[in-house]
Amino acid sequence: MNLFNLIKYINFRFREKKKLATKMKSYFKTNSEFLTSGTYSLAKSESGKIIAYKHNSRNKFFVEKIVDTGYIFSDWQNRIKSNIRQFVDLVIDIPTIKIKSLKPSFNGELIMVTYNQDVKIFDLKSKTVVNLVKDNHSYLKLIKTTNIFKDYFDIPIISSNPIKQTYIERFIDFKPYSNWSLGEKEDAVRTIFSNYKNYFIYCSANSHFISRDIRDELAILKNLCDGSELLATLSTVIKNSLDSEWTYVNCHGDMVFSNILLYKKNYYIIDWIDSGKHIFFYDLFNFMFGEATFHRNYYYLEKFISGTFDHYLSGVFKLFNHTYDKEKKIYYLALFLINRIRFRIENKNDENLVAVFSSYHDTFNTFVKKIKSMEKKTVC
Ligand SMILES: Nc1ncnc2c1ncn2[C@@H]1O[C@H](COP(=O)(O)OP(=O)(O)OP(=O)(O)O)[C@@H](O)[C@H]1O
Numbered sequence: 001m002n003l004f005n006l007i008k009y010i011n012f013r014f015r016e017k018k019k020l021a022t023k024m025k026s027y028f029k030t031n032s033e034f035l036t037s038g039t040y041s042l043a044k045s046e047s048g049k050i051i052a053y054k055h056n057s058r059n060k061f062f063v064e065k066i067v068d069t070g071y072i073f074s075d076w077q078n079r080i081k082s083n084i085r086q087f088v089d090l091v092i093d094i095p096t097i098k099i100k101s102l103k104p105s106f107n108g109e110l111i112m113v114t115y116n117q118d119v120k121i122f123d124l125k126s127k128t129v130v131n132l133v134k135d136n137h138s139y140l141k142l143i144k145t146t147n148i149f150k151d152y153f154d155i156p157i158i159s160s161n162p163i164k165q166t167y168i169e170r171f172i173d174f175k176p177y178s179n180w181s182l183g184e185k186e187d188a189v190r191t192i193f194s195n196y197k198n199y200f201i202y203c204s205a206n207s208h209f210i211s212r213d214i215r216d217e218l219a220i221l222k223n224l225c226d227g228s229e230l231l232a233t234l235s236t237v238i239k240n241s242l243d244s245e246w247t248y249v250n251c252h253g254d255m256v257f258s259n260i261l262l263y264k265k266n267y268y269i270i271d272w273i274d275s276g277k278h279i280f281f282y283d284l285f286n287f288m289f290g291e292a293t294f295h296r297n298y299y300y301l302e303k304f305i306s307g308t309f310d311h312y313l314s315g316v317f318k319l320f321n322h323t324y325d326k327e328k329k330i331y332y333l334a335l336f337l338i339n340r341i342r343f344r345i346e347n348k349n350d351e352n353l354v355a356v357f358s359s360y361h362d363t364f365n366t367f368v369k370k371i372k373s374m375e376k377k378t379v380c
């Protein structure tokens with residue numbers, strides 16, 4: 001980057017920050033009852049979250065921790081871009097926003113607007129977080145699902161208020177995922193898998209599940225995104241299979257490592273906004289798929305391919321009267337993806353759906369290649 005481009009970039013970032021400030025002002029207005037008076041600085045994360053926070057070391061430390069722990073493509077170009085962005089932000093730490101709030105009911109000092117335009121307000125001093133959910137349907141689903149999941153998982157939700165469409169969470173002073181040891185990552189998977197098994201036993205015993213025919217799901221999808229190359233690939237995989245009825249249960253819906261907060265050997269699950277009825281192994285496949293697609297880390301998908309999870313999956317499939325066949329891994333990933341695509345189209349307002357599907361397609365193709373190359377090795 002030469003000097004001219006750098007100046008152009010600083011100018012661009014400055015204008016972008018001014019735009020952010022204007023946007024944030026409207027969030028301050030609607031949420032003033034949860035925020036304390038003072039001067040707030042702005043930040044934006046890689047995944048598009050907007051944050052405003054009162055300048056003190058506690059808040060600054062937390063912002064630095066979260067700004068870079070989300071959705072990051074870890075190739076060198078993006079790392080350079082991210083470093084330049086951080087440097088420019090240091091140089092132009094303006095504009096800030098001053099707010100005056102009369103007797104707030106919550107001592108919030110940091111406000112975050114998420115990708116879904118929901119709002120989280122943090123009071124790091126008393127270690128609590130207020131969550132405001134925009135969409136009533138999502139809010140009700142979230143409360144319903146977490147009420148059941150709380151018996152099987154560590155969830156930091158303390159209370160909810162359906163009239164205000166809010167819920168309060170305990171603030172978890174978590175260890176960022178980038179600092180987890182391999183042992184901690186393996187332990188997270190073990191914990192999540194074991195908690196899911198207990199949850200599935202409950203679903204199965206209490207008939208908390210429904211059946212759907214994958215051919216119907218595919219027909220709906222074809223109407224929604226006809227012409228998609230990914231869908232054509234998945235249709236071919238599905239076409240030859242005989243078992244078309246599948247079990248759907250309430251799931252978290254966005255089980256990725258950034259939604260698992262590690263604190264003192266406990267793994268807390270946050271971000272339940274995508275919860276709802278999904279194919280029963282959705283969450284288990286989602287974190288493997290998410291790691292491969294968004295972090296280019298195939299470690300877990302490779303473990304799946306090599307059979308590490310076969311015994312576990314076989315037990316889980318049996319709970320819902322399905323027979324797990326270790327030779328049908330491509331088919332299972334296709335079932336998961338059909339579910340994931342439908343959810344994405346129906347619930348997210350994606351501007352770049354084509355790019356999203358293309359990244360899903362890349363992961364799926366790499367997965368198929370890895371399986372084929374393993375089959376070749378076994379034959380040899
Ligand atoms: N209770 C909590 N305690 C500590 N940190 C939290 C808590 N809730 C959220 N966070 C932080 O805020 C981030 C964003 O929260 P959340 O996952 O709910 O929103 P999101 O829009 O889905 O963000 P992302 O795209 O990163 O998943 C989390 O990754 C975590 O770093």
Ligand SMILES: [Mg+2]
Pocket residue numbers: 258259271
């Ligand atoms: Mg999240």
